[in-house]
Amino acid sequence: MSESTHLKNEKNLFLRLKKYQDKEAFLVAYDLYTDQIFRFIFFKIGNREEAQDLTSATFLKCWGYVQEGKLKSSDDYKSLKSFLYKIARNLTIDYYRQSKPYSSLEEAEETVVDFSSVAVDMDRALELEFIISKLKELKSEYRNILVLKYINDLTIKEIAEILDKTKGNVRVTLYRALEALKNLTRDHD
Amino acid sequence: MTERELLQQLNKLQSVRLSDAVRSNGRGVLLAQISQGEPVATLGFLAKVNILFSRTLQPYTIATMIALFLVTSAFFSWRNTTQAKPGEAFYSAKRLSERAQMFVAFSENARTKLNLEFASNRAMEISQLSQDDSAREDLKNEFKKEIGAIKARLAGKITPEDTDNSAQDGDNFKNAGTDKNGDKIDISVPKKDSQNSTSTISGNDVADVLEEVKKSVDNNNYNEAASKLDEASVLIDQVK
Numbered sequence: 001m002s003e004s005t006h007l008k009n010e011k012n013l014f015l016r017l018k019k020y021q022d023k024e025a026f027l028v029a030y031d032l033y034t035d036q037i038f039r040f041i042f043f044k045i046g047n048r049e050e051a052q053d054l055t056s057a058t059f060l061k062c063w064g065y066v067q068e069g070k071l072k073s074s075d076d077y078k079s080l081k082s083f084l085y086k087i088a089r090n091l092t093i094d095y096y097r098q099s100k101p102y103s104s105l106e107e108a109e110e111t112v113v114d115f116s117s118v119a120v121d122m123d124r125a126l127e128l129e130f131i132i133s134k135l136k137e138l139k140s141e142y143r144n145i146l147v148l149k150y151i152n153d154l155t156i157k158e159i160a161e162i163l164d165k166t167k168g169n170v171r172v173t174l175y176r177a178l179e180a181l182k183n184l185t186r187d188h189d
Numbered sequence: 190m191t192e193r194e195l196l197q198q199l200n201k202l203q204s205v206r207l208s209d210a211v212r213s214n215g216r217g218v219l220l221a222q223i224s225q226g227e228p229v230a231t232l233g234f235l236a237k238v239n240i241l242f243s244r245t246l247q248p249y250t251i252a253t254m255i256a257l258f259l260v261t262s263a264f265f266s267w268r269n270t271t272q273a274k275p276g277e278a279f280y281s282a283k284r285l286s287e288r289a290q291m292f293v294a295f296s297e298n299a300r301t302k303l304n305l306e307f308a309s310n311r312a313m314e315i316s317q318l319s320q321d322d323s324a325r326e327d328l329k330n331e332f333k334k335e336i337g338a339i340k341a342r343l344a345g346k347i348t349p350e351d352t353d354n355s356a357q358d359g360d361n362f363k364n365a366g367t368d369k370n371g372d373k374i375d376i377s378v379p380k381k382d383s384q385n386s387t388s389t390i391s392g393n394d395v396a397d398v399l400e401e402v403k404k405s406v407d408n409n410n411y412n413e414a415a416s417k418l419d420e421a422s423v424l425i426d427q428v429k
Contacts, residue, residue, distance in 0.1 A: 146199060
């Protein structure tokens, strides 16, 4: 196994960070997961600039936890990927709370997100405009799970870890989310 | 829009990503934060080995390795024990295992078969030793002991009928009265084949084969002795 392949292996990366606080492994993790985390945050909050900032904040916070030995001391974190997603999720919750301090988290999450900035560097913006507009109409819970499964290609097990749900629960929500999206897109040719 | 088209559209959203400039900038900021001015060092060899072992030495891997080790060692020990020659480390274990087998054999037939098997083992061992090996004589004695034991066990199976049959070995004679001179007339009556063919094998037949085995060993013809022992084993199964 070559060094780069070895490094890109999720379990190796996680162990290197957990045991040795390996900076090199952390930079590899950034290269591997930064787009995923960005997409996750972006489809949650719908603002490109804010999503970029929160993505950077996610990795910085993760490094802070690595240095504090939080990864080492806890068995709750099964993988680096789910650890990063959890941090990103908490940061978006904090973001909602700061931007809408007097509304509940659910209300803040259901605020209609503006995906217009998505077209900035997308070649197929027009082609995807329709599906993006329909994603906007979905409730936040459904949108999140569709992004994790069908855009970021996570497994059911990984999604369950990130969202603190059971695998069965994730499957049911995923099914409902897909049905809801199908209903929204039914009349489209 | 079908479900498939829908999923394809969702999949295409993977093209939503950070621009190269933003990504590079973010990486630079991160590097500055984590390195604090120092170059990022590569992990040492020992640490890499440690990680490799941490990943591979999971409980189930260790359990599988132990199970494999036990099975392999058991197999090789058994192989060494059964094929051990006199003077080798496993030979005493082989003899001990023979005694144990004899101890747990309950039927007389099973014990006789074991005696035969052990006699065959001794014959093979003698054939593997050189002519001037002092152990040869001991093994020959052991071999004769086994043959003696088989004969003794068979003695219990040899009935007087066996002896009569072997002595007469012909037709039965019946009294048919007297002739005009008053002499007794016997007529021969063909012997009734009331028993099946296997019953014609008697303990004496086995004893004869064993005698031939003994002769073969005395003549140092061990392969012949082994094949005769096989023959005796087949005959023993047929003796009632």
